[in-house]
Amino acid sequence: MTEMTTESTVYVIYIAAAPEKVWTTLTSSEFTTQYFFGRSVESDWKKGSPWILRKPDGNVDVSGKVRESDPPRKLVVTWNIDWVETKLPECIVTYDIEQTGENLVRLTMTEAHPTPIPANLLEGGRKGWPMILSGLKSLLETGKPLNIPTPEPPKEI
């Protein structure tokens, strides 16, 4: 019996950048391809609009809808993984971009699972988000991305 969970994954990182720059880095392919495992993003980022995370080979990795959009403070998207045979429950990813000082942002990423998922699938996000967001911070603060290899997808889905 697979253990199911509704636990969220939360990751907080502080970045010496303006909120507008953090928003742009999260929502433009020019930047996401540099820190998000080569993925590009497609959306107009308006509430209700669709959005896509596309792999370097052109295939769709993740798709969903924009639930909330309040640039540059908050973005909430539904997250559906497209490349697995078994349909996984949708999760909700929220980016909270709070200005906490002059040229300082606290970025909080919350990956929520209102519909239960197999507990072992939390591992993917727990391993991936620190890589992605550490890379985003390096790109914004140093102009250079981190050299992070794309992790293997979880074996059992």
Added chain:
Amino acid sequence: MAASTFVYSIYIRTTPEKLWDALTKPEFTRTYWCECWPDSTWEKGASWKLMIPDGRVGDSGEIVEIDKPRKLVVTWRNEFRPELHTEGYSRCTYELEAQGDMTKLIVKHEIDVEKSKLIEAVSGGWPAILSSLKSLLETGDALEATKHWPKDK
């Protein structure tokens, strides 16, 4: 798994040796850890204290395990906030893994106390301190928010 646990990973463009020094040497910690500095001889069994800039002991414990520059485990009890002090000793593990031109730092802070106030407090502190450490090592400058001990504490 302890009753209350906080785990945080961050990837830093640096070597494990440089990261180890930044975590353990006062001349570095003072620049990103709110002017605090660790006081220890860094041997297994030796005492360990995290000193506050005004001379008070912030936290104390001992070195449980030390394998420079890969792993450091300390016991950790808060000394200056009574509601945290009564929870007793937590355990803090630092693991440093070289990955290409980066080092992955994993900090695991845990205590066998349900709904621990200490773990709740450090859960807010660690992302700020470690983000600042990453900025220091990658840009030469820590984050402004963690350069100084807060005036109201």
